[in-house]
Amino acid sequence: MRQAAVHDFIAIGLGPFNLSLACLAEPVDGLNGAFLEQRAGFDWHPGMLLDGAGMQTPFLADLVSLADPTSRFSFLNYLKQQGRLYPFYIRENFFPLRAEFNDYCQWAARQLPSIHFQRRVERIDWQDGVYRLSVRHGGEMETWLAHKLVLGTGTVPSLPACCDGLGERVIHSADYLANKLRLQMQPSITVLGSGQSAAEIYFDLLQDIDRFGYRLDWITRSPRFYPLEYTKLTLEMTSPEYIDYFHALPTARRDRLIESQKGLYKGINRTLIDQIFDLLYQKRLQGGCDTRLMTNTALTACRDHGGRAGLTLDLLQCEQQQAFSLDTARLVAATGYEYRQPACLAGIEDRLRRDAQGRLDVTRDYAVDSAGREIFVQNVGLYSHGLATPDLGMACYRNACLLRALTGREIYPVETRIAFQTFGVPDARLPQDHACLA
Secondary structure (H helix, E strand, C coil): CEEEEEEEEEEECCCHHHHHHHHHHCCCCCCCEEEECCCCCCCCCHHHCCCCCECCCCCCCCCCCCCCCCCCCCHHHHHHHHCCHHHHHHHCCCCCEHHHHHHHHHHHHCCCCCEECCCEEEEEEEECCEEEEEEEECCEEEEEEEEEEEECCCEEECCCHHHCCCHHHEEEHHHHHHHHHHHHCCCEEEEECCCHHHHHHHHHHHHCHHHHCCEEEEECCCCCCCECCCCHHHHHHHCHHHHHHHHHCCHHHHHHHHHHCHHHCCCECHHHHHHHHHHHHHHHHCCCCCEEEECCEEEEEEEEECCEEEEEEEEEECCCCEEEEEEECEEEECCCEEECCCHHHHHHHHHECECCCCCECCCCCCECECCCCCEEECCCCHHHHHHHCCCHHHHHHHHHHHHHHHHCCCCCCCCCCCCCCCCCCCCCCCCCCCCCCC
């Protein structure tokens, strides 16, 4: 059993958000932090690293630049070290390729001694004034100690409940690339979902439809294929001012708001929508292909064929309120991700704050412990902090806030005002409930 020195903080999980924190914490004198990740290395959505797929945030939304433009962990320095800075400049595209961003993150992770891979945190306890982490490393257990914690375990793939128990006939988009060739050997494929991942998979499969000869359907319950809202004033809804405004609203109103704002962070890149249309147009010119796009269509049940290969999808056309069925060999569910609280937190449950719905009650400064200064979260709190929560562009802002909370001093300037808009009543408290807001 390994007995470690007491760290100032330990961060659990290594997605882009905690990797950003590791990069920003690295040059801070006197700060002793550690990052524990159960995987063998950094890999960001490997199942969706499609050829040519681009990021939806520009290169400035890297791991460090919006907090420290001089950091050696910047995307531009990565390009320089790889000999690609001038080609990236000539490319004249602010949006890196997704595989390129993943490689950049791996490049940064390799330089950080604070990151420890193949460490699975199995239990956390509060003992003698510190957090005691029981960590599995291979076949051995280690003990790690910390004064504070940062939870960055991220989200997990979410499938519709009706798809449980259907095995390899239902594939989540997170596993798409690993299953792509097997999918293409099937007579029919259905893509379910309305966001960027669904669009990328449909476009990828559409390009090969003539070569393999499968039928390809794309189903979404959304009324249309919504483009990602990327206008400048809308982007201000990820600003510190909007976070302040959103966080101060009553919980029920926040929940209604975020439900109505899905198109602002779950939409499809406009360029990709145009590429899909142009490819469909081209294929129709060449004689057509066996494909359908169905909006306003909800999946209500998913059934096997009683021992035969394939599935029957029970569907509802939401506006016409008419039910119908569709047979398909394979279903690709681009149905998003959900947060699940890590089981290792059970030992410190009495130290966590909860809201009325049992969710982690996230303070404005991203703390979830009862004292508000010991346990912090990454990418938790869409319901408390709004659109900025999953936005890579706000990672540096949140990590600047976290480092201020972890150290008691402002390591990187924390912006408080960047928006041109005023979101609440100027210089006044928010109004009481009115019918238009209820």
